Amino acid sequence: MKRPSRRTRLGFGAFVVAGLALALVLAFFVSPSASGDPDGLNKVANDTGLADTGTDHALDDGPTAGYEVRGVDNDRISTGLAGVIGVAVTFAVAGGVMLVVRRARRTGRVRAVPK
Amino acid sequence: MHIPDGFIDGTTSAGAAAVAAGGLGASLRRAGEVLDERRVPLAGLVAAFVFAVQMLNFPVASGTSGHLLGGALAAVLVGPAVGAVCVSVVLGVQALLFADGGLSALGLNVINMALLTTLGGYAIFIVVRRLLPRGPSSLALASGIAAAVSVVISALAFTVEYAVGGTGTASVSTVAAAMVGVHVLIGVGEGVITGLVVGAVLATRPDLVWGARDLALDLAPTASVPERVAP
Numbered sequence: 001m002k003r004p005s006r007r008t009r010l011g012f013g014a015f016v017v018a019g020l021a022l023a024l025v026l027a028f029f030v031s032p033s034a035s036g037d038p039d040g041l042n043k044v045a046n047d048t049g050l051a052d053t054g055t056d057h058a059l060d061d062g063p064t065a066g067y068e069v070r071g072v073d074n075d076r077i078s079t080g081l082a083g084v085i086g087v088a089v090t091f092a093v094a095g096g097v098m099l100v101v102r103r104a105r106r107t108g109r110v111r112a113v114p115k
Numbered sequence: 116m117h118i119p120d121g122f123i124d125g126t127t128s129a130g131a132a133a134v135a136a137g138g139l140g141a142s143l144r145r146a147g148e149v150l151d152e153r154r155v156p157l158a159g160l161v162a163a164f165v166f167a168v169q170m171l172n173f174p175v176a177s178g179t180s181g182h183l184l185g186g187a188l189a190a191v192l193v194g195p196a197v198g199a200v201c202v203s204v205v206l207g208v209q210a211l212l213f214a215d216g217g218l219s220a221l222g223l224n225v226i227n228m229a230l231l232t233t234l235g236g237y238a239i240f241i242v243v244r245r246l247l248p249r250g251p252s253s254l255a256l257a258s259g260i261a262a263a264v265s266v267v268i269s270a271l272a273f274t275v276e277y278a279v280g281g282t283g284t285a286s287v288s289t290v291a292a293a294m295v296g297v298h299v300l301i302g303v304g305e306g307v308i309t310g311l312v313v314g315a316v317l318a319t320r321p322d323l324v325w326g327a328r329d330l331a332l333d334l335a336p337t338a339s340v341p342e343r344v345a346p
Contacts, residue, residue, distance in 0.1 A: 012153060015320050019160045023167040031170035035180035039172060040297040041116045041273065043179040048285035048293060050277075055121035057214040065214035067170065083170050086208060090166040094204040095159030097143075098150055098197070105147035 020091065027083025031067075032076040116184060116269060116298075117209065118224055118276075120217030127280025132222030138230045139203055145196035154193060157323060161189050162201035166208065173304055181301030184269060186232020187240065187262035188309045191254075191326040192316065195237040202229035227272045236265035240326060251317045254327055259310030263302035270298035 010018070038046060045051040063070045064082050072078040123131075150158070165185035172180035185205070189198030206224050209215040216224045240261035247253035274291040277283070281290070313324065321327050 010319050012320075012323075015323065016156050016160050019164060023160075023164045027167040027170060031167070034170060034182075035172040035174045037172070037174060037178050037180040039116060039180050039182060040175070040270070040294070040301050041118065044290065044293040044297060045122070045283075048283065048289055050122055050281070050283040050285060050290070053121050053282040054119045055217075057120060058218055059211065059214045062212065062214055064212050067213050067215070082213065083167065086166050086170070086212065087163045089212060090205055090208050091159045091163035093208060094162030094201050095155060097200060097204060098146065098155045098158045101143050101147040101200075102150045102155060105150075 020087070023087045023091075024084055027087045028080040031083045032079040116182075116224075116228055116273075117206075117216030118220040118227070118273065120219045121282060122217075123220060123223055123276050124280040124282055125219065127276060128219045128223060130222075131226055131276065135203075135222035135225035135230065139200065139225065142196045142199040142203075142230070142233075146194075146200050149194055149196065153323075154197060158193050158197050158201055161193050161198070162204050165189055165202060166205045168308070169205065169209070175300040175304060176297070179297060179300075181266075181298075181304055183305050183308055184228050184232050184262075184266060185309075186229060186269075187236030187258065187265045187305075188312055190233040190237035191240055191258045191261070191309075191313055192324055194325040195233045197325075198233040198237070199229050202233060205229075223273075223276055227269045227276075231268050231272055232265040235268050236261045237326070239264050244326075249330065251314070251321065251327070251330070254317060254324070254330065255310045255314035258313040258326065259306040262309035263306030266298050266302035266305045267295060270294040 037043070042051070045054070057065070059065055064085060067082040068078045069081045069085070072081060165183070165188065168183040168185060170182070172182045175181045184202075186198065186202050189201045192198070193201065203225050206216060206221065206229055210218055210221050210224070240257050243257040243260050244253065247257060271291075271294070274287065274294050277290050278287045281287075316324055317327060321330065
């Protein structure tokens with residue numbers, strides 16, 4: 001069977017969808033398996049006593065605080081769902097900010113012309 | 116690498132918030148200038164991807180993990196200004212939704228993980244690129260090296276902030292040595308992952324890589340690429 005050229009470029013829309021799908025897969029399936037050890041800063045903080053100076057986060061009681069969805073008992077699913085929520089919200093907020101920034105600059109330009 | 120509340124005193128944190136706001140404002144202005152239709156969803160994708168990979172802590176030494184900061188990666192993919200905004204959004208979502216990174220430390224975290232890694236990382240990327248032969252693999256290598264160094268820059272920035280307003284009793288030199296030591300290891304991981312991701316995007320859609328704009332222009336007129344897609 002002759003396949004269409006393998007070198008055909010992945011379309012832009014397909015690229016974005018594939019990238020988002022990869023982010024969601026990493027967040028849902030892989031993040032629950034991530035190392036639970038303290039990260040570099042936390043490790044240093046523990047070792048040097050800095051950790052004692054830390055104070056509670058004001059939003060520690062939030063519904064997704066600590067990358068765990070309240071009310072979901074299964075740890076893997078709880079973390080995975082938190083990851084999916086984070087990916088979706090981050091995509092929406094970052095995309096939204098960029099849209100606003102782009103529009104602001106365009107309207108700014110239009111206004112600048114008549115003056 | 117997310118600084119919690121309390122590590123750095125209020126005055127220093129507030130000053131850092133002002134600096135971060137200024138840097139973010141400048142990045143937003145610059146982002147408005149360079150954003151075209153396609154870079155809007157692309158920026159959203161980069162931010163979402165950075166969020167996802169920041170969850171993937173990998174072990175670096177006994178009892179220690181690290182995760183990608185993603186600033187250098189974002190800068191190479193969508194440019195330093197748009198990248199800085201992307202990582203700032205990630206940090207904001209983490210602090211507000213997931214209680215990761217103190218609210219009072221948000222300015223510090225934006226400086227360390229969003230501004231320095233993107234702007235500093237991109238500067239290093241440019242310099243390293245000039246030292247290497249032209250081509251996609253050099254781009255991926257330069258991205259990896261920039262990413263690795265950006266993690267150490269970020270660790271040093273924390274050390275400076277600790278020196279200015281740290282509330283702990285440990286000496287600055289102790290903190291500096293520990294931070295740099297651990298983050299050199301994490302930086303290696305960041306560099307490898309960044310190089311692989313940039314390489315993968317270059318293999319798929321090199322035209323979408325901000326740091327490869329000139330390369331894509333070089334490739335376009337040559338016969339090799341159009342010939343392959345010609346019927």
